[in-house]
Amino acid sequence: MANGREAPSLIGEWQPWRRIGPEPSKGGIVLIADHASNFVPSDIELGIDPALMHEHIAIDIGVEGVATNLARRHGVPAHLATVSRLVCDFNRDEDDPRVVPDSSDGHTIPGNVGANREERLNCFHRPYHDALSAWLDAVRPGLCISLHSFTPALKSAPASRPWEVGVLYNTDDRAARHGIRLFAEAGLTVGDNEPFSGKDLNATMNRHAEARGLPYLGIEVRQDRIDTPEAQERWGDLIAEVAARVALMLEAA
Template sequence: MTLPYRQIGEATCGGIVCVSDHASNQVPEGIDLRIDPALVNEHIGVDIGVEGIAEEMAANHGVPAHLATVSRLVVDLHREEEHPGVVPQTSDGHVIHGNVGADVEERLSSIYRPYHEAMSKWLDERAPSLIISLHSFTPKLATSDEPRPWEVALLYNEDDRAARHAIQLFVEEGLNVGDNEPYSGKQLNATMNRHAEPFGRPYCAIEIRQDLISTTEDQNHWAALLAKVSTRVALTLD
């Protein structure tokens, strides 16, 4: 089995880094989710657009990245190990038949733990000034009639130092900015709760609406914007 993560870009100690738990739609050989294969390309299978943004930031903006290489439908790397949805049996109205009765411990040991152990080592070596935890969200859930108006959002739990600065900077860009929307970081912040908050590492957990980052041109635009905003946030936190 290939590694459940890949690391791109050259990092310098004390710089800005990016992590993305839902960057991939890949299902490892030997795992049958027993769903329509097209679903792994939709928002339930991957955070649409984030891989391209992270690759552009690493290549042209000096922001290296630690990226998942396994779909969130196989194991959700942005959940705690004990979370009931760490191997999701349903997602936005779809039953993930191959996960019903699946060997959760095997997926944790082969995918989830190696991913997070590698991230922990990577962050320890780089001692970043700021972590960007990059996600994207669908404009509207299939199970809801409520559209999501935010173009970009910042999530946080206890440590909101970086988020507060980023929210203001995105507002100054003329964007509709969500403050702990469409999800609250008080309930959903697993990766940063594990790798940032206990160590006092500042972070921006950023969600971008998927219809805004569906093309390479859009992804490159957002990569430049995220690099600009995160650089200003990091300078403010110095």
């Protein structure tokens, strides 16, 4: 590898996604994490300080641990990215210039300047989304969880982000409205389409949930709340409880 973590352990040929948890049941809850890895394949050199591969520009800190808790302790099947968002950002549309970012939070990514975008899309973006699409078509879940994390403040825009968790949505807010209320009832500071709006950045859920009419919870947890294994376990438990309650409310509607 060039930077980042060790290659994911997968059976057979490497692919830019992996699944954890039990086999999904029709009408159940599933989880999708577009930025769960900071792995960089050995034939890609990003040209940045390796220390940056452990920061938010490369990976959603804490998300893999929370997803693992949800899958193994609460039986929520998960579809996880196995490559860094700096290689290819799965939560961007194919025609978005930031799908292969030249810079991130004030850091230039030299290896991406002039990179062959079509090759990156073919190697990473399209297989990831094709697999996710086939999975969702087969399962038709009753609720999708889209799990991300956000930094307490961007270096390039250092205003504080006070929310402990944000719930994002675009045009379909069926699940979001319940989720916002339930997280608030748990005593959390909750962002309603904060720290950024799902009306602006919601590519994966637009494509796979809204386009299918599937309700979804777009959850963004502040990274300093899930940066230890113990915190990831607590948040996994909390998200599992909230998601289960939201799913029941949606069924009753």
